[in-house]
Each structure stands twice: as structure tokens, then as C-alpha cells.
Amino acid sequence: MQQFTHIRDLYKPVQPAVSAADEAVSYVEMLPCPALQPYIYCYWQLKTNMAALEPFPYRVVADGCMDIFFVPGNAAETWLMGISDAYTEFPLTGDFHFAGIRFLPGIFPQLYHVPADAFTGKTENLAAIDPELTRQLADRCAGIQQPEALALVLDELLLGLIGGKTFSPDGRFYEALDLILRHNGTIQLEKEIQTGISPRQLRRMFGQYVGDTPKAFSSIVRFQRILQAKPSSRSLREDKLFFDAGYYDQSHFIREFRRFYGLTPGQAWGR
Numbered sequence: 001m002q003q004f005t006h007i008r009d010l011y012k013p014v015q016p017a018v019s020a021a022d023e024a025v026s027y028v029e030m031l032p033c034p035a036l037q038p039y040i041y042c043y044w045q046l047k048t049n050m051a052a053l054e055p056f057p058y059r060v061v062a063d064g065c066m067d068i069f070f071v072p073g074n075a076a077e078t079w080l081m082g083i084s085d086a087y088t089e090f091p092l093t094g095d096f097h098f099a100g101i102r103f104l105p106g107i108f109p110q111l112y113h114v115p116a117d118a119f120t121g122k123t124e125n126l127a128a129i130d131p132e133l134t135r136q137l138a139d140r141c142a143g144i145q146q147p148e149a150l151a152l153v154l155d156e157l158l159l160g161l162i163g164g165k166t167f168s169p170d171g172r173f174y175e176a177l178d179l180i181l182r183h184n185g186t187i188q189l190e191k192e193i194q195t196g197i198s199p200r201q202l203r204r205m206f207g208q209y210v211g212d213t214p215k216a217f218s219s220i221v222r223f224q225r226i227l228q229a230k231p232s233s234r235s236l237r238e239d240k241l242f243f244d245a246g247y248y249d250q251s252h253f254i255r256e257f258r259r260f261y262g263l264t265p266g267q268a269w270g271r
Contacts, residue, residue: 082119185221
């Protein structure tokens with residue numbers, strides 16, 4: 001575990017907050033207990049607080065993580081979402097209540113001994129991977145509305161699951177991951193990542209643990225750093241912050257931001 005306890009300190013994957021003006025829907029993230037924090041970035045809950053009169057377009061932006069998401073009380077609606085190099089939009093209708101578990105990069109494939117790239121850009125039913133966890137998520141979380149109470153149940157379930165697993169992370173993968181995160185995704189992969197393996201082996205390793213190439217993951221990390229900073233449109237334009245983030249020019253930055261987010265920076269931040 002020592003090889004990846006610090007990953008959450010280096011990487012904080014952001015998802016868009018639900019607008020405060022939209023009181024019908026709420027999104028909240030909950031921190032797992034300390035023993036689970038090296039593995040799980042957060043739990044989350046997305047739900048209606050009142051009947052939604054119109055379809056709610058919920059946007060999931062690229063964050064380099066794999067998530068389990070589910071409908072409490074409904075085992076058939078329990079899913080694994082793999083890494084994606086583009087945003088995904090879910091048009092939600094009526095009353096809904098979703099909860100989720102966001103794993104830090106590299107954890108889910110080690111937990112289940114499955115290749116991450118088998119799920120890249122896909123949403124798969126969790127019952128095909130772990131039918132027991134699928135059943136427990138549905139049964140134990142049924143009827144729970146408060147995020148704090150939900151987090152306590154998820155802590156108990158995940159401590160039981162992860163506590164019985166043996167992790168044997170490849171140090172070369174975590175060395176490369178560490179370098180990418182410390183350089184905010186701007187590292188020159190071929191020149192600066194010296195882990196004792198070839199670029200081809202490194203790509204294969206990232207496919208196994210993350211689900212995409214080191215270059216694609218670095219682009220997501222770079223995008224996420226900008227997303228966390230929330231610079232104003234003026235500062236982006238006048239201070240050329242996109243150059244510091246490793247983009248060639250403003251058009252390159254806007255094009256990549258739109259692919260990962262689904263909106264331009266101005267549209268995303270409303271300024």
C-alpha cells in the first residue's frame with residue numbers, strides 16, 4: 001500500500017457541481033474513512049429533492065478514474081463505468097437517486113484482477129464482476145437518503161472487500177504515475193519517464209491499470225488541473241495560463257477542454 005498512499009494528495013479529480021440555482025437536484029461528495037482513502041477518492045450522491053419538471057442533463061467529465069454507480073434498492077441498476085477520454089452526458093428524467101464510489105487511478109483493476117482497458121469508454125453491469133457486492137449495495141443502501149449515513153454503509157462494505165485483498169502494485173507503473181501527477185500532466189513522456197521499461201511496455205501497463213495510454217491520461221490530468229483552478233476567461237486570455245498548463249495555444253486548449261467537458265471554458269464557468 002505504501003506505493004500509492006500519496007496518490008490522492010497529488011490528484012483530486014473534479015466533477016461539475018450541480019448549479020445552486022437548480023434546487024430540484026443535488027450532488028454531494030463524501031470522504032471515505034481514513035483506511036479507505038488510499039484506494040477510494042470519494043463516494044458521491046446525485047438525487048432529486050423534488051419532482052423534476054424537465055429532463056436533467058447530468059454531465060460526467062473526464063477524470064481518469066473508474067466509478068461504481070448504483071440505484072440504492074435496485075440491484076439491476078448497479079454499474080461500473082470505465083475511464084473515458086471524453087465527457088459523457090446522462091439525460092435524467094423524473095425522480096432519481098444515484099450513488100457512487102470513485103476509485104483512484106489504478107485501484108479497481110488491482111482489486112478485481114481485471115484489465116482496466118476492458119472497460120474503457122464503457123458502462124458494464126457490476127453483477128458480472130462482483131454479484132455479492134452488487135446485492136449488498138442494493139440491499140444495504142436501500143432507503144438511505146442522507147449522504148453521511150450512506151457513507152457509513154459504504155465504508156463498512158468496502159472495508160470488508162478491500163481488507164481481504166492483497167495488492168501487489170507494479171512499482172514502475174506507480175513511478176510513472178507519480179511523475180505525471182507531479183508535473184500536472186505536462187511531462188515529456190518519452191524523455192522524462194525513466195522507469196526501466198520501454199514506451200511500449202509503459203503503454204501496456206497503463207492500459208492494464210488505468211485503461212488508456214500515458215499520453216491520454218496526462219491530457220486528462222492537465223485538463224483536471226485547469227478545472228480545479230477555475231481561472232477567469234480574462235486571465236486565460238490575457239495571462240495565457242493555457243501555455244503554463246502545456247497547451248500549444250488557446251484554440252488547442254479550448255478544443256481539448258470541450259472534448260473533456262462538453263462545453264467551452266466560458267460556458268462551463270459562465271464568464
